[in-house]
Amino acid sequence: MNGKGHDNAGAGAPARGDYVLEARDLARRFKVGSSFLATPQVVRAVDGVSLSVRRGETLAIVGESGCGKSTLARLLLRLLRPSSGQVLYDGTDISDLPEREMRRLRKDLQFIFQDPFSSLNPRMTVGAIVEEPMRVHGIGTRASRPQQVADLLRRVGLRAEYANRYPHEFSGGQRQRIGIARALACGPRVLIGDEPVSALDVSIQAQVINLLEELKAEFDLTLVLIAHDLAVIRHMSDRVAVMYLGEIVEQGETDTLYDAPLHPYTQALMRAIPIPSPRSRKVDSGLTGDVPSPLAPPPGCRFHTRCPLASGICKVERPPLATVAHDRMVACHHWEEARAGIPSAAETPAHSHAAERRFALYREHSLAGTAAASDRTP
Amino acid sequence: MPSDETGRAGSPGEPLLTLDGLSIRFKGAQANVVDGVSLSVNPGETLCIVGESGCGKSVTALSLMGLLPVPPAEILSGRAMFEGRDLLGLTRRELGEIRGDRVSMIFQEPMTSLNPVYTVGDQIAEIVLRHRRIGKREARARALEMLRRVKVPAPEKRLDDYPHQLSGGMRQRVMIAMALANDPQLLIADEPTTALDVTIQAQILDLIRTLQDESGTALILITHDLGVVAEIADTVAVMYAGRVVEQGSVTSVFDDPQHPYTIGLMSSVPSLGKRTGSLATVPGMVPTVDTMPDGCRFAPRCPFASEACRREAPPLRRVDASQAPGHRVACVHAPLETTFGGVAA
Numbered sequence A: 001m002n003g004k005g006h007d008n009a010g011a012g013a014p015a016r017g018d019y020v021l022e023a024r025d026l027a028r029r030f031k032v033g034s035s036f037l038a039t040p041q042v043v044r045a046v047d048g049v050s051l052s053v054r055r056g057e058t059l060a061i062v063g064e065s066g067c068g069k070s071t072l073a074r075l076l077l078r079l080l081r082p083s084s085g086q087v088l089y090d091g092t093d094i095s096d097l098p099e100r101e102m103r104r105l106r107k108d109l110q111f112i113f114q115d116p117f118s119s120l121n122p123r124m125t126v127g128a129i130v131e132e133p134m135r136v137h138g139i140g141t142r143a144s145r146p147q148q149v150a151d152l153l154r155r156v157g158l159r160a161e162y163a164n165r166y167p168h169e170f171s172g173g174q175r176q177r178i179g180i181a182r183a184l185a186c187g188p189r190v191l192i193g194d195e196p197v198s199a200l201d202v203s204i205q206a207q208v209i210n211l212l213e214e215l216k217a218e219f220d221l222t223l224v225l226i227a228h229d230l231a232v233i234r235h236m237s238d239r240v241a242v243m244y245l246g247e248i249v250e251q252g253e254t255d256t257l258y259d260a261p262l263h264p265y266t267q268a269l270m271r272a273i274p275i276p277s278p279r280s281r282k283v284d285s286g287l288t289g290d291v292p293s294p295l296a297p298p299p300g301c302r303f304h305t306r307c308p309l310a311s312g313i314c315k316v317e318r319p320p321l322a323t324v325a326h327d328r329m330v331a332c333h334h335w336e337e338a339r340a341g342i343p344s345a346a347e348t349p350a351h352s353h354a355a356e357r358r359f360a361l362y363r364e365h366s367l368a369g370t371a372a373a374s375d376r377t378p
Numbered sequence B: 001m002p003s004d005e006t007g008r009a010g011s012p013g014e015p016l017l018t019l020d021g022l023s024i025r026f027k028g029a030q031a032n033v034v035d036g037v038s039l040s041v042n043p044g045e046t047l048c049i050v051g052e053s054g055c056g057k058s059v060t061a062l063s064l065m066g067l068l069p070v071p072p073a074e075i076l077s078g079r080a081m082f083e084g085r086d087l088l089g090l091t092r093r094e095l096g097e098i099r100g101d102r103v104s105m106i107f108q109e110p111m112t113s114l115n116p117v118y119t120v121g122d123q124i125a126e127i128v129l130r131h132r133r134i135g136k137r138e139a140r141a142r143a144l145e146m147l148r149r150v151k152v153p154a155p156e157k158r159l160d161d162y163p164h165q166l167s168g169g170m171r172q173r174v175m176i177a178m179a180l181a182n183d184p185q186l187l188i189a190d191e192p193t194t195a196l197d198v199t200i201q202a203q204i205l206d207l208i209r210t211l212q213d214e215s216g217t218a219l220i221l222i223t224h225d226l227g228v229v230a231e232i233a234d235t236v237a238v239m240y241a242g243r244v245v246e247q248g249s250v251t252s253v254f255d256d257p258q259h260p261y262t263i264g265l266m267s268s269v270p271s272l273g274k275r276t277g278s279l280a281t282v283p284g285m286v287p288t289v290d291t292m293p294d295g296c297r298f299a300p301r302c303p304f305a306s307e308a309c310r311r312e313a314p315p316l317r318r319v320d321a322s323q324a325p326g327h328r329v330a331c332v333h334a335p336l337e338t339t340f341g342g343v344a345a
């Protein structure tokens, strides 16, 4: 039903050919600053990232705002060119591929944007928006495409008649469905979602999460998911990469990483999540201070200005991302000490008996009414 | 500057603010955006208002502060009793005296309420000077003290910074410093941490909690995050499409959720624990003001809806005698088990 449970997720090191996308020491710098400044400053938005995406998995990239998630996603799809490093698609280096050849690959690699409000052209009908990638990649014929569009719209839970309407007539959740239909139109193999559900209300978010999971299984997709919501990630992904200020600080199989986060930053993130149960009041990241400016990242370990375990070496020497266990990488000089401070997400208290009973009742009745509901609601 | 008027808050157990039957409509709209909302908050306690985007949380808060644009908005009915006066019936001048002093507000996006051309020190001092008979020097000292209390690092230096020189988390701290500078009895915070990263959010929530313990300020916190509610609330009001559909103590609402919307919302949040299956969802979407159904406004999305639900708006009521006092729900079929039978949990 979703990526989880794919039995290749944690079983043995995959063979070369099992990687769909790979980043090798990928970096992207941006020049910023006002034109008044003699020397423009440089943001190292992504700084030396290596990452492999396995065929059929859901890989999540998590981190706080400005850490370079969107830049990394754009680099992986070659919507941006790297300043250095390589991106491999099916083992082929695509970092320097000319745009003309890149266009063929775009059919395979699709993007879902965070903002369902600005990412759809307001002057195009929904039908034209969804049809566009098919036209560009020569899929179907002028006569067959309207039917294909209608099928796609229905598949993402919208009415086929909506093809004639414009984006502004739709809610955030509906627009995100339109974006997903467009991304699916040319039969992609890899879908990268940049915060695809962050802008949505919880009740709508759950609809879109379930939809993405169904589509992933149905269309045999590999999913790269950018998000900052750790609960959404745990729910959806097989593996997780945690970013901080342009670097990956920890990476591993989802359940292992959540049960025992090893990097002090990952631990702080886990502790900071408010749990929706009043029995477990605890929120306290254990951190002080703000995220440093990416224009002037701290030397050594970039997390040392906020890290409770920082020592002398952390201020001068950048810890490499090292493999510390099977399928598990951490960039921290003191990860073994950090292990003692593991907060446990597994402690999440269960809901009360009465609450669980009502949840079950709710599920039972909403399943019973699903057919009727999907007729009635878009 | 300790308040000499704390006694005015009334005896313990008596609410500091009681909002009763608030209804608001925008010009030309087919239905009320806020429809008969009643709420109360006790001195020193935290009430969280939670609900989906557009359900009327901000409009409710703005009306309490006299900040709603009238017109296009029109307050059709309601009273908001605070320290013996009806906030909804005050003149512009009376409101100006209360605002920033007895009651203050923090907004989601601090840049909209910080003035970019004044230093943060001047802005905090200004709000103190507006309400207190003290000198400039004292006001500046107060500003410094407030920056220190909200844990802005190197407060002496930050006093002369302009808002754009601060990070998002730091600006939100400055907003809190301004809001608390005159020791208000009531603080209304509209999504104060939504724009912040989780590690910064945790720091801000912790700060709010600490300051509240120190000062005894009551808090109305607006959020759409059930995690934040569970973390900080004493009492909760769940809003749906302009109405309060469930309210009660935070433990009673989370441990004994009664309204199908509350239940649907809680079960559609993924958990940080091991995955247990696909998420429950609330199908469909919130009705717009122009497609507002008669009767229960949740009926088009509710798996339990029946004819009775569509007849008239279900009133907020206590479900049964065994229920926690103060826990109320607006649903014809609550408790659901009586009509729909139990499910083995």
Ligand SMILES: Nc1ncnc2c1ncn2[C@@H]1O[C@H](COP(=O)(O)OP(=O)(O)OP(=O)(O)O)[C@@H](O)[C@H]1O
Residues within 6 Å of the ligand: A030, A031, A032, A043, A044, A045, A063, A064, A065, A066, A067, A068, A069, A070, A071, A072, A228, A294
């Ligand atoms: N085109 C650009 N020009 C200049 N700076 C940029 C550009 N794109 C990104 N940056 C900077 O690079 C850094 C990383 O940005 P990016 O958008 O990748 O972060 P992110 O993790 O996606 O953040 P968010 O969670 O806020 O979306 C930020 O400091 C950002 O300001």
Ligand SMILES: Nc1ncnc2c1ncn2[C@@H]1O[C@H](COP(=O)(O)OP(=O)(O)OP(=O)(O)O)[C@@H](O)[C@H]1O
Residues within 6 Å of the ligand: B026, B033, B051, B052, B053, B054, B055, B056, B057, B058, B059, B060, B069, B072, B224, B289
């Ligand atoms: N000035 C206005 N004119 C017309 N309609 C308005 C105006 N301000 C708000 N509304 C409408 O009133 C309703 C309630 O808005 P409100 O801002 O209170 O929602 P909210 O619960 O705070 O949502 P959010 O979580 O998105 O902040 C919305 O449907 C909104 O479109």
Ligand code: SF4
Residues within 6 Å of the ligand: A263, A264, A265, A301, A302, A303, A304, A305, A307, A308, A309, A310, A311, A314, A319, A331, A332, A333, A334, A335
């Ligand atoms: S390397 Fe040092 S500063 Fe960085 S996370 Fe590890 S302990 Fe903290």
Ligand code: SF4
Residues within 6 Å of the ligand: B259, B260, B261, B296, B297, B298, B299, B300, B302, B303, B304, B305, B306, B309, B314, B330, B331, B332, B333, B334
């Ligand atoms: S009154 Fe009816 S429609 Fe409304 S929430 Fe209760 S069961 Fe659902």
Ligand SMILES: [Mg+2]
Residues within 6 Å of the ligand: A069, A070, A071, A194
């Ligand atoms: Mg981004």
Ligand SMILES: [Mg+2]
Residues within 6 Å of the ligand: B057, B058, B059, B190
């Ligand atoms: Mg609002």
